[in-house]
Amino acid sequence: MAAVEDVIFLGAGASASEGAPVQKDLFREFFRTDRTRRSHPAGIGRLERFFRDFFGIDVRGASSDTMFPSFEETLGILEIAMDRGESFKGYSVASGTPDVQTIREDLIFLIALVLNRTLQSPRGHHRELVNRLDAEGRMLRTAFISLNYDILIDNALTEMHPDIDIDYGVEFTNYHRERDWKVPRKDRSVFLLKIHGSLNWLYCPTCISLTLTPHEREMTRLVEHAVPCEQCGMPMTPIITPPTYLKGLTNYFLHQIMHASSEVLRNARRIIFCGYSFPDADLLVRYMLKRLELNYDPRPDILVLNSYEGKRQTSKVMEEQRYKRFFRHKEQVRYLDMTFSDFCRNGVG
Numbered sequence: 001m002a003a004v005e006d007v008i009f010l011g012a013g014a015s016a017s018e019g020a021p022v023q024k025d026l027f028r029e030f031f032r033t034d035r036t037r038r039s040h041p042a043g044i045g046r047l048e049r050f051f052r053d054f055f056g057i058d059v060r061g062a063s064s065d066t067m068f069p070s071f072e073e074t075l076g077i078l079e080i081a082m083d084r085g086e087s088f089k090g091y092s093v094a095s096g097t098p099d100v101q102t103i104r105e106d107l108i109f110l111i112a113l114v115l116n117r118t119l120q121s122p123r124g125h126h127r128e129l130v131n132r133l134d135a136e137g138r139m140l141r142t143a144f145i146s147l148n149y150d151i152l153i154d155n156a157l158t159e160m161h162p163d164i165d166i167d168y169g170v171e172f173t174n175y176h177r178e179r180d181w182k183v184p185r186k187d188r189s190v191f192l193l194k195i196h197g198s199l200n201w202l203y204c205p206t207c208i209s210l211t212l213t214p215h216e217r218e219m220t221r222l223v224e225h226a227v228p229c230e231q232c233g234m235p236m237t238p239i240i241t242p243p244t245y246l247k248g249l250t251n252y253f254l255h256q257i258m259h260a261s262s263e264v265l266r267n268a269r270r271i272i273f274c275g276y277s278f279p280d281a282d283l284l285v286r287y288m289l290k291r292l293e294l295n296y297d298p299r300p301d302i303l304v305l306n307s308y309e310g311k312r313q314t315s316k317v318m319e320e321q322r323y324k325r326f327f328r329h330k331e332q333v334r335y336l337d338m339t340f341s342d343f344c345r346n347g348v349g
């Protein structure tokens with residue numbers, strides 16, 4: 001494998017540029033556009049009740065003004081309950097009502113459905129990026145760390161470059177079974193490290209294995225029915241963790257991906273943050289970067305491009321400060337007034 005020179009971080013802004021709803025709008029987007037459609041995840045009735053009980057929202061009457069909680073805070077609350085072995089009135093296995101685990105899975109399927117639907121025809125920035133990197137001969141010297149669950153960059157890589165393999169930093173059970181997916185060839189592979197999980201991965205909590213669902217048709221199948229594990233027959237679940245929820249790291253596979261991310265970052269000459277606002281709460285990423293700085297002192301150039309039309313000057317200033325405040329070598333941080341689509345098309349030189 002060619003040595004990685006550039007590590008590109010893909011944040012929520014990169015997906016938003018393709019038409020994905022931002023985190024805080026995910027639920028509103030689903031209930032606003034999906035009520036009249038026929039294909040619902042099986043748990044829609046449970047979720048209606050959940051939003052009423054937990055947040056006082058009548059989803060059937062939801063409008064663009066309805067204030068939904070964010071995906072992250074909703075999932076975060078449920079994850080903590082599960083960790084602590086606690087539950088909520090009306091939501092426990094013991095009383096025969098939908099339990100916390102079931103609601104959590106319903107929410108994840110809902111997110112998968114929204115992203116799948118809103119990203120059916122992306123504007124094509126990720127493809128432009130892959131094309132440009134290829135034309136510049138940088139493809140095999142670039143690694144991606146994605147903070148997003150969607151498969152925009154995955155699709156861009158596989159569709160445009162069948163001769164290139166994606167190395168997700170973990171092994172999938174179906175590497176050896178499915179015709180389309182093989183073990184990534186070391187000299188032909190590009191790292192795509194998705195540290196919060198991905199919609200096209202199914203986790204089997206019973207045999208602790210990961211299955212890749214290669215195509216969109218598979219994704220649609222999985223959001224509508226629980227897919228059984230081919231090894232043990234027990235139901236699998238998408239592997240998605242909210243970014244601020246540190247416990248996600250305890251998952252065996254996400255842990256491996258974090259490790260692989262630290263490894264590619266060690267040798268990077270440039271780290272390019274795209275559409276990532278570097279929120280204070282995103283501790284996992286900060287921890288990884290701080291360990292990198294302290295333990296290896298690699299001093300890469302740090303480029304930030306996170307502009308979009310209508311972005312306020314004050315938020316740009318605060319964002320730049322957040323980046324500069326964090327990194328030890330301030331002079332290495334370059335905050336560029338550039339959009340993700342500019343970067344995809346033209347690069348930073």
Ligand SMILES: [Zn+2]
Pocket residue numbers: 204205206207208209229230231232233234
């Ligand atoms: Zn299994």
